[in-house]
Amino acid sequence: MSLRIVVCVKYVPDATGDRHFADDLTVDREDVDGLLSELDEYAVEQALQIAGNADDAEVTVLTVGPEDAKDALRKALSMGADKAVHVEDDDLHGTDAIGTSLVLAKAVEKTGYDLVVCGMASTDGTMGVLPALLSERLGVPQVTLLSEVSVEDGKVTGRRDGDAATEQLQAALPAVVSVTDQSGEARYPSFKGIMAAKKKPVQSLDLDDLDIDADEVGLEGSWTKVDEAAERPARTAGTIVKDEGEGAKQLAEFLAGQKFI
């Protein structure tokens, strides 16, 4: 039987660009260049490797996001995923993590899955909670923050490098995993991959398709609210000296002045 893998990927504003908030205090996703979250490339990579080691597997990439989010799906398809699902609906604008987890869970269930693979965190929201929320909603084990992962005999195993310890984890499928940026470099799409991706199916779903009411998601349905967003004042220009033999002494002087020594 085929191993059905769904990879959750997010389309995010480019971190090296000028990220900012829109007037309604949501992340501005229109005025800024976006891309497939770099941390989700690791998820695509591990999914492709797991699929490659299975007798028969199918990798679906899934995103919840605006029109442009298709770019993220195309990138993942050109890396080698088989098909894509795009959940897109005007009522989704401003959805928070809890709402996003509802949409992802419904879409994952509709697609059908044995394994869900996520990145460790999105590079814009950086919450790192969606994999746990998905696991809670789907009622399947979470095997998260893995720097090594493999699937065999209906079980997923992996290594989680925590602050206090390194843990070896194991769970039966179906399960939700997330992988870190230590899990191994993501492949670059080949020319052939890019050409092939153009012909791969991208299914579009809206809230109706997923039986989700508009008031369960979006800015209104959000269970949190941003009241204020202010640009952090630029740090005032500091003192910069060129080391001509005295650099260390000058720095020590500064540190002593600040009572660090």
Place this chain on the structure above:
Amino acid sequence: MAEVLVYVDHVDGAVRKPTLELLTLARRVGDPVAVHLGAGADGAAATLAEYGAVKVLAADAPEFADYLVVPKVDALQAAYEAVSPAAVLVPSSAEGKEIAARLALRIGSGIITDAVDLEAGDSGPVATQSVFAAAFTTKSRVTKGTPVITVKPNSAAPEAAPAAGTVEQLSVTFGEKSTGTKVVSRTPRESTGRPELTEAAIVVSGGRGVNGAENFSVIEDLADSLGAAVGASRAAVDAGWYPHTHQVGQTGKSVSPQLYIAAGISGAIQHRAGMQTSKTIVAVNKDEEAPIFDLVDYGVVGDLFEVLPKLTEEVKARKG
């Protein structure tokens, strides 16, 4: 006053500093009730009481160590049901965020992660967050259910405020899903003897400019002279020169010490994301165009192999 649940981060009853910060912040919103899972509650209780815990709800069971995350969610939910708190505060560790998120979903509450400050507001706690690699500061609220908020280390200076801290046993029934992910083995990390990276008052970090694992002693020596923790950029970690647990930045630790010293680090946005909120920033870099110099309070344009050893000697001499 209403009660506020505070999830205790500890190692066998040795309470970690972020929990003391959390207790300090919790007192702005209500009376802290600490939730201590695993061994060592009786030992921890004294410290928790000293920092304001009116009560310590304790539970110990093999499930906490044998299975990932979910047994702790079951326990925190039991505490939530026992107390009906005004808010639930959890330290922003990787695991803390996962526990908090699952709890929030179960109790129908919104969640805010990685707060760097917390105040009481007219309609519940107001959390300050630092977003987009600390380029923006936001203030947010949970608008549905009991606010669940995770708070980053170094968000407040722990202040003692002795309270009763009576230990009560929390009875927990583990759900069917709690044993889904087995922890097959656990290898504790060896202590370096240096301060914890996220808790340290001073952090000295090295990057690609350190140019080799063997050269990291230059960073360590300076760190030791200052009583500092050692950090590394991702370039240094990826090169295998220093362990990933020391990585500072978006996919490593986020630090906010009194003093951050970056040596041989260019200051890429993903690195800045993890250190930009440090109080004082110092850089040593031989390229005067390096973006890290845009952030510094004091910068030395020079070779770190010249500057750092001399600085270490200066520090030692001045400290006597």
